[in-house]
Amino acid sequence: MKPLNGLRIVEFDGLGPVTFAGMVLADLGAEVLRLTRSASAGASPFDEVGGALLHRGRAAVPVDLKSDADRPAILALTDRADAVIEGFRPGVMERLGYGPETLQTRNPALVYGRVTGWGQTGPLANQVGHDLNYIGLTGLLHAMGEPDRPPAPPLNLVGDYGGGAMMLVTGVLAALLEAKTTGRGRIVDAAMTDGTALLGGLFQALRAQGVWSDRRGANLLDGGAPFYRCYACRDGGFVAVAALEPRFYAALLNGLGVDPSDAPQYDTAAWPALQARFAALFATRDRDDWAGRFAQTEACVTPVLSLTEAPDHPHNRARATFDQGLPAPAPRFDGAVLEAAAKPSLASLNEALTAWGAEAG
Template sequence: MTESLPHPPAGPLAGIRVVELAGIGPAPFTAMMLADMGADVVRVDRIGDVAPGPSARTPHPDLLNRGRRSIAVDLKSAEGRRVVLDLVADADALLEGFRPGVTERLGLGPADCHAVNPGLVYGRMTGWGQEGPNAPYAGHDIDYLALTGALYGIGPTGEPPVPPLNLLGDFGGGGMMLAFGVVCALFDVRAGGTGQVVDAAVVDGVALLTTQVHALRRLGMWRDERDANLLDGAAPFYRTYECADGRYLAVGALEPRFYAELVRRTGYEPPAGEGRDRTDPAQWPVAREHWARLFRTRTRDEWCELLEHSDACVAPVLDWREAPHHPHLAARRVFVDHAGATQPAPAPRLSRTPGGIRRPPPHPGEHTDELLRELGRDDEAIRRLREAGAVA
């Protein structure tokens, strides 16, 4: 079962103000991570995204936008740009995920923002980076993985490579790297440095994530063929298997003692001719067939009852609905209920200043008046901005 979060503590980033220019994917994920850790994140949404009529009573369903307040601004209007620059003047960081040059054309590029706030950390999230032959063009997670070699290594032999959702690129190589870069730059400012630009590119981050594979290749421990290596599903002791009920089991018994525990608990009998060196790839195809037959003799949950609470390194392959209710995840509150939505909890955990979900996802423009008043605009000034179409 999931658990509702109590009112969260301040968090390690309490006192940090972040302005987020609304986008999709990795930059909002960065903003969510910073908000989870206590930063006051103001999301600048597009006027066209504001729903007509009164705001809905229920939170917006996009969980990536949790933890923020939203102001809706026309970035192409002079009055709208002024509002954003006023927000920037009192901020510690800005996040944007547009193509290179877009914020410069809007008058909200690094030079414009540093003119009003020299200490600002200007975080930029793109797929290809701010320069290079591909920089001006569109791309998606699958493209960045393809270029770095990461996609080449994922999938069965003889079949096309399989994209690992968009988790590896957008969120692992993109959003997390931007969050890391922004926090690094904030530390530099706190130490007396001036503001700077964080150029976070998904393609850079994905390449960094593949460092171990490059190391294994240099060590002679990785073959360039797909589905032929210790960690890509070729090894019989590191792959998924179908069970009697059509559900799946993940087996990760890499080390000899963990493999021995797996063999002991399952009663696995090596096929005739299987040598003692289980790491010999020549023996893997036959061993995989024998393990597959064995795992099809019981249901997934029957195998879990036998193997999960042991050093056999076995876990059930859960679907999206099952995962929040697994006893281990429930015990650690990995998923929580907040504002009526079950969702992943903030991570990682800090012992003294833990993170927390402070607000549900806002509707675009939900806090426009509140934030304008914080900037010193009175009711008449807000009315004029709204009549001019600069805010909504």
Template sequence: MQPLSGIKVLDFTTLLPGPLAGLVLSEAGAEVTKVERPEGEEIRKYLPRWGAESIQFNLLNSGKKSITADLKSDADRDRIKSLIAGTDILIEQFRPGVMARFGLGYDAVKQIRPDIVYCSITGYGQFGPKAAIAGHDLNYISETGLLSLSFGNADRTVVPPALIADIGGGTMPAVINILLALLRRNASGEGAYIDIAMSDAMFTYAWWAFGLGKALGEWPGNGDHMLSGGSPRYQIFPTRDGRFVAVAALEQKFWDNLCELVGLEERLRDDQADPAATIGALRAIIGNRTAEEWRAVFEGKDCAANVVRTLEEASTDPHFIERGLFDYSIENDAGARAPALVVPVAPQFRSDKSTPRRAPGLGTGNGPDPAASGSSQER
């Protein structure tokens, strides 16, 4: 039996943070029903398509059900309220106050289901001067100062490769706090309202810089500190053939091993004396060999250095294959299969990997009285 078997979730969210949270809960056994506007959420229409829907929609919504509802319709709201009576968790991602205007805010919903766990995900939270401001991941990491720690330079700015705020500030805190609320409910019978602001957790990600600044008054700048590019021990160096080597030799034993392996001059091994000189010397050394040559040098050595792999290369790595990361699959409406999105749920808690999961067709869970078409839900 899966940990969340029997738990029912109503998911009013779109795009990434909330749908990924719903996917994690679904993978652990919860029954997740997406509540979509009559024309469907926008990510269904994204490109490229994989079957009738986008690959993004298929990845994030496999294993869920879908119902449609025009939340401006009294009849549809009544239908949603009837479902809430049997719901354990409600997740929504509208701007603050929108669900309340629909008569589906926490105060109204807990009158129907007093022990419900109600989770709202927004950029800046339900209150505060920024609460109503629109934004996306890049806005949240820039507004909180996280982006200022490493963004390249004026000639070549760098956009982070991960949606840190969406997943690390939205999805993960939502799942963690929903599970904490369920534990408390099991002990006390008490429901919960959870206010998740994607921007809040960005201060967690800036933990080292935040501590230095607040405690010591030493605020790191752009790429100038230990974990953001200011240290030779934590750097990315180009190879002769246009690939890159990632060095994370923070501990002295790893640094000593790395210096020996690459043949760094003794006078430059004290990386505190002149960090720029040590970085320059390592760039020259690593730039003299190809990625494959360095891969052979680092193989089996305790030096915390490796060649930067492409995502395609990493997806065929025997280590990750043996770990079972790609054992689960999804299937589209045409019967084509692809690996499921890797989610942080332990294998013993997940669904049977031998059966591929499908994303729901729009409104396929409506039943005998599907919602009539109408205007879009308010954003």
């Protein structure tokens, strides 16, 4: 049995974080119904790239949110739900008649989870944007990348998924726990700007202490330290070096054949020269040669794998981190990997109502 077995969640389909959040909740055992745009509303239920993973574990139920004909059934489903999640811009769900006030009046214990880029309030709340815009406002994007180049986009992991989806999941689960004892649901406002800022709390704290610079590539964890960055190898591959602690750094120097007296770890003025020295050394061997050389040491040197290579790495295979090339559910419970939820299926509104024992009034 999975941890969230017995919970029912209605997911109003959307791009990015709400879809990822729905996948996580379904992986953990919640029964999630994904209300998609019907063909009459102008979209196919399976037209999103990544659906084989992001849509797994829940049925797609095509609906037209603007249709009076579908409204009774949609409301009946939310009446039977423990939570709903949505990612529309502020005010859209209210205009459609599915805002939190409407749904919680009918179902007081309902948790209403909302995820947006800018949040439900503030001067930018109604502006359009994407992950890169949201994280750009938090200071974190400025901190990423090489010092002499524009900030590097960190895929959409930081805003959409870290600051958005995972904060939405956390907020919904916290509100569900509270609702079990109080009988009252909450409205969860997960803004990617808020969540991303929180993820960057360590760096703001270090900056306030005067030990973190706003200059990219000049700090301990942003590639500025020669012992915490990636290096190119002879074959065009890369290794990740993360020898932060002194004894790990000593193991790194030993593996590279560098005299410790000639490479003080925390002499920041010497970092650029030491980085160039390490780069020249790593360029003399292939990636996997270095990985093998450091495999049984404490140097914290590992290969940088491509997306194609990662599923076949022995560690990932041993832990079943990937299932048929796609990431398996995480985290684990009692040491076991949760079984990957079934591929998405297609259901009608009537089938969904029957499955949930609901009737459209």
